[in-house]
Amino acid sequence: MSKPVVLMTAPMHASVEAALRDHVTLHRLWEQDDSEAFLAAHGGEVAGVATSTLYGSTGEALFARLPALRIVASFGVGYDNVDAVAASKRGIVVTNTPGVLDGEVADLAVALLLATVRRLPQADRFVRDGGWQDGAFPLSPTLRGRRIGILGLGAIGKAIARRLDGFDVAIAYHGRHRQEGVAYPWHPTPRALAEACDVLVAILPGGAGTRHIVDEAVLRALGPEGVFVNVARGSVVDQPALIRVLEEGALLAAGLDVFADEPEVPAALLALPNVVVLPHVGSATEYTRAAMGRLVAENLLAFFGTGRALTPVPETR
Numbered sequence: 001m002s003k004p005v006v007l008m009t010a011p012m013h014a015s016v017e018a019a020l021r022d023h024v025t026l027h028r029l030w031e032q033d034d035s036e037a038f039l040a041a042h043g044g045e046v047a048g049v050a051t052s053t054l055y056g057s058t059g060e061a062l063f064a065r066l067p068a069l070r071i072v073a074s075f076g077v078g079y080d081n082v083d084a085v086a087a088s089k090r091g092i093v094v095t096n097t098p099g100v101l102d103g104e105v106a107d108l109a110v111a112l113l114l115a116t117v118r119r120l121p122q123a124d125r126f127v128r129d130g131g132w133q134d135g136a137f138p139l140s141p142t143l144r145g146r147r148i149g150i151l152g153l154g155a156i157g158k159a160i161a162r163r164l165d166g167f168d169v170a171i172a173y174h175g176r177h178r179q180e181g182v183a184y185p186w187h188p189t190p191r192a193l194a195e196a197c198d199v200l201v202a203i204l205p206g207g208a209g210t211r212h213i214v215d216e217a218v219l220r221a222l223g224p225e226g227v228f229v230n231v232a233r234g235s236v237v238d239q240p241a242l243i244r245v246l247e248e249g250a251l252l253a254a255g256l257d258v259f260a261d262e263p264e265v266p267a268a269l270l271a272l273p274n275v276v277v278l279p280h281v282g283s284a285t286e287y288t289r290a291a292m293g294r295l296v297a298e299n300l301l302a303f304f305g306t307g308r309a310l311t312p313v314p315e316t317r
C-alpha cells in the first residue's frame with residue numbers, strides 16, 4: 001500500500017519529521033520554488049497537512065487546492081491559525097497540541113509576571129550598563145498584596161493559578177462560564193474581573209471571538225498600579241489602547257509574550273521603560289517543542305492508521 005502524503009506548510013520542530021519520515025511521504029511547501037505550481041501538480045495527493053502559525057492562516061484557500069485532504073495537524077495548542085469551521089464543513093479533522101505544553105507556558109507566565117513587577121530585565125541592564133557603580137537600583141513595585149485575575153481558566157490558566165497559589169496572592173478569573181469545583185471567584189465579564197484585580201493575566205484562545213476582549217476600559221479598570229500580562233495571543237488586546245494607557249501612566253506595567261502582528265513590535269511599545277517584551281516563547285523549550293512535535297505526528301499517524309485522531313479540536317469532533 002502506498003504511504004499517505006503529508007504536506008508540511010512551514011518549518012517546525014525536527015521531532016515532527018523524525019516521527020513521520022518512515023510512515024508517510026512528506027512534502028515541504030516552503031522549500032518549493034513555486035508553491036502554486038507544486039499545489040497544482042501534487043495537491044490532489046495530499047491526505048494530511050502539518051501546519052503552524054508560521055504559515056499564517058490555514059483555511060479555504062489551501063483546502064480548495066487539496067481535494068483529498070482529511071486531516072490538518074496544527075503545531076500549538078492555540079489553533080486560531082486554522083479555519084476549523086471551514087475544515088469541519090469539508091469533513092476535515094483538525095488537531096492541536098493540548099496538554100503537553102501547559103506546565104511550560106504556565107512557568108513562563110509566572111516568570112514574565114515576576115520579571116515585569118520586579119523589573120528584572122531592567123535590573124539586568126542596569127548591572128551590565130555599569131549603573132550599579134553609581135548607586136542602588138531603584139526600588140521596584142511588588143507582588144505582595146496583589147489580586148490577580150486570570151482571563152481564561154483553561155488547562156494553562158489553571159496551571160498558572162496553581163503556581164500562583166504558592167505566592168500568597170488572591171486569585172480570581174473570568175471565562176465564559178463559572179466552573180464547577182473551582183474555588184476562585186468568577187467574574188462575569190473581563191471588565192468586572194479587572195475592576196476586582198490589579199493584575200490581569202491573559203491566557204485565553206485567540207481568534208475572532210476574543211479579539212480585543214481586553215479593551216481600553218478593561219485596561220483602565222486595572223488602575224494606575226495595574227499590571228497586564230499577555231501569554232495568549234496579541235489579538236486579545238487592543239494594542240494601540242495598551243500603548244496609550246501605559247504612556248499616560250494609567251497602567252503601571254505590561255509583560256508581553258505575544259503581539260498583534262508578530263514579529264513586529266511597535267516602536268512606541270519598545271520605548272516604554274515599564275514594558276517587558278518576549279519573542280513568543282511561552283512553549284519554546286527543546287523539551288516541550290519536541291513533545292508538541294511528537295503529538296502533531298502522532299495525530300497524523302493515528303488518523304491514517306485508525307481513522308481517529310488523538311486530539312481533534314471541538315469544531316471537528
Ligand code: 8YV
Pocket residue numbers: 052053054075076077078079101280282283284
Ligand atoms: C507556539 C503557541 O508558539 O501553542 C500555542 O498556541 O502559541 C505556541 O506554543 C506556536 O503555536 C508555534 O506555532
